Amino acid sequence: MRRPFVPMLLAALTVLVAACEKKAQPAPTSEPAAASTGAPSANTDTVLIGQVGSLTGSEATFGVSARNGIAMAVAEANATGGVKGRKLEVRVYDSQGRPEEAAQAATRLITQDKVAVILGEAASTNSMAMADKAQAAGVPMITPSSTNPAVTRKGDYIFRVCFIDPFQGYVMAKFARDHLKLGRVAVLQDNKSAYSVGLTDVFSRKFSEMGGAIVANESYSKGDTDFRSQLTAIKETKPEALFVPGYYTDVGVVARQARELGLMVPLLGGDGWESDKLFELGGAAIEGSYYSNHYSVDNPDSRVQDFITKYKATNGAVPDSVAALAYDAARLAIDAMKRAPNLSGAAIRDALASTQDFPGVAGTIDLDKNRDAVKEAVILKVEGGKTKFITTVKP
Numbered sequence: 571m572r573r574p575f576v577p578m579l580l581a582a583l584t585v586l587v588a589a590c591e592k593k594a595q596p597a598p599t600s601e602p603a604a605a606s607t608g609a610p611s612a613n614t615d616t617v618l619i620g621q622v623g624s625l626t627g628s629e630a631t632f633g634v635s636a637r638n639g640i641a642m643a644v645a646e647a648n649a650t651g652g653v654k655g656r657k658l659e660v661r662v663y664d665s666q667g668r669p670e671e672a673a674q675a676a677t678r679l680i681t682q683d684k685v686a687v688i689l690g691e692a693a694s695t696n697s698m699a700m701a702d703k704a705q706a707a708g709v710p711m712i713t714p715s716s717t718n719p720a721v722t723r724k725g726d727y728i729f730r731v732c733f734i735d736p737f738q739g740y741v742m743a744k745f746a747r748d749h750l751k752l753g754r755v756a757v758l759q760d761n762k763s764a765y766s767v768g769l770t771d772v773f774s775r776k777f778s779e780m781g782g783a784i785v786a787n788e789s790y791s792k793g794d795t796d797f798r799s800q801l802t803a804i805k806e807t808k809p810e811a812l813f814v815p816g817y818y819t820d821v822g823v824v825a826r827q828a829r830e831l832g833l834m835v836p837l838l839g840g841d842g843w844e845s846d847k848l849f850e851l852g853g854a855a856i857e858g859s860y861y862s863n864h865y866s867v868d869n870p871d872s873r874v875q876d877f878i879t880k881y882k883a884t885n886g887a888v889p890d891s892v893a894a895l896a897y898d899a900a901r902l903a904i905d906a907m908k909r910a911p912n913l914s915g916a917a918i919r920d921a922l923a924s925t926q927d928f929p930g931v932a933g934t935i936d937l938d939k940n941r942d943a944v945k946e947a948v949i950l951k952v953e954g955g956k957t958k959f960i961t962t963v964k965p
Contacts, residue, residue, distance in 0.1 A: 617657070617686050619658060619686060619689060620661050623636045623664070623690050624696075625637065625662070626667075629692065632693070635845075635890050638885050638896075639892070639894065639896035641884075643896075644900060646901075653908055654907070658904070672690070672697070673702070679709075680704070685709065687709070687907070689711075690711075694717060694765040694768070695765065702724060710728075710906075715841065716732070722942055728941060730941065730943055731898045731899045731943050733945055738769060738947060742773055744776070745961070746777060750860075753782055753783060754782070754808065754810045755783070755811045755812070756784070757786065757812075758801070759790075760791065761789040761791060765815070766815045788804055795823060809835055812836075813837075818845040818847050822850070822855075825852040825859070839859070863949075863950050864894065864895055864945075865932040866948045867957075877897065881893060895932050897931060901928075903918075903922070905928065925937045932945075949961050
């Protein structure tokens with residue numbers, strides 16, 4: 571016997587489920603950032619800080635280190651009363667190492683969480699995607715370790731606590747010519763990374779101006795795992811060193827494949843190398859290579875050693891430069907909020923812009939007219955499965 575009410579009931583249930591699913595969907599992440607006033611969370615008991623970082627994906631150590639450094643700074647501030655009598659909290663979102671995810675995370679922090687300040691990202695490409703959102707909304711953003719100059723050019727609400735690629739590229743070019751006495755260097759860059767392309771441009775120009783020769787310039791794309799074709803072409807030019815301004819995930823593999831092909835020259839790079847994973851991925855192949863960085867764990871300064879001791883006690887590991895820079899970025903944000911007359915985006919921005927002689931663990935921070943940190947760089951050598959401090963280069 572046919573029961574006509576059954577299909578009617580099923581149809582009604584289908585409509586009900588669809589309506590519930592639609593209601594449960596999160597607000598669109600493409601909501602214009604300009605809709606936010608930049609005001610902090612309405613919760614009068616806390617001040618909310620946002621962080622965006624690569625907690626998963628190929629550069630996950632960057633996001634995890636930054637999260638640990640920021641958490642330390644916030645805990646220290648809360649132990650001494652927080653900001654304007656209010657405790658600090660951190661809302662963290664995972665960018666997965668992708669600019670579109672970083673932009674969406676920044677929009678959520680602005681429009682939904684209503685954070686006072688955004689901290690992040692590590693990769694310059696991701697930070698630039700976030701900066702558009704923060705600038706449009708009038709929410710101050712501080713990147714701990716994005717070195718491409720274009721990041722802070724996004725607007726007057728965007729800051730950084732690290733040096734920029736023109737300085738880093740100059741440092742490595744000068745080190746290659748003056749310290750290592752190199753005359754012929756090849757380059758292998760990631761052509762999808764603003765960081766890698768920018769660092770390549772500066773290094774190549776400065777090295778050539780100093781009398782050196784760039785004998786080859788090969789490229790790859792993020793996600794590639796086979797570099798043998800490029801390395802074979804590079805080997806034929808007989809370079810004395812190979813400049814690889816990429817991230818540790820690529821560099822370790824490049825080093826192994828270079829050695830397999832008989833390319834035994836030292837590798838040179840930038841701060842994107844900084845991770846304990848570099849030694850795991852590169853093994854013996856990365857030994858004898860050099861890179862520029864923001865700080866060294868060998869620095870005897872009591873401020874640095876105190877930070878390292880506390881970080882190890884909390885996280886069970888030695889902090890890398892990303893952790894140190896993120897700690898500095900959080901402390902700088904907290905200091906600015908304390909100095910600002912109120913917690914509006916404009917007031918915090920003005921306080922940040924006036925920063926001079928801030929005592930960071932990764933160097934004293936002076937912010938210039940472009941909101942970039944003017945500070946020294948260090949050169950580290952990979953030796954015995956760890957880094958060895960070689961020299962410091964000042965601006």
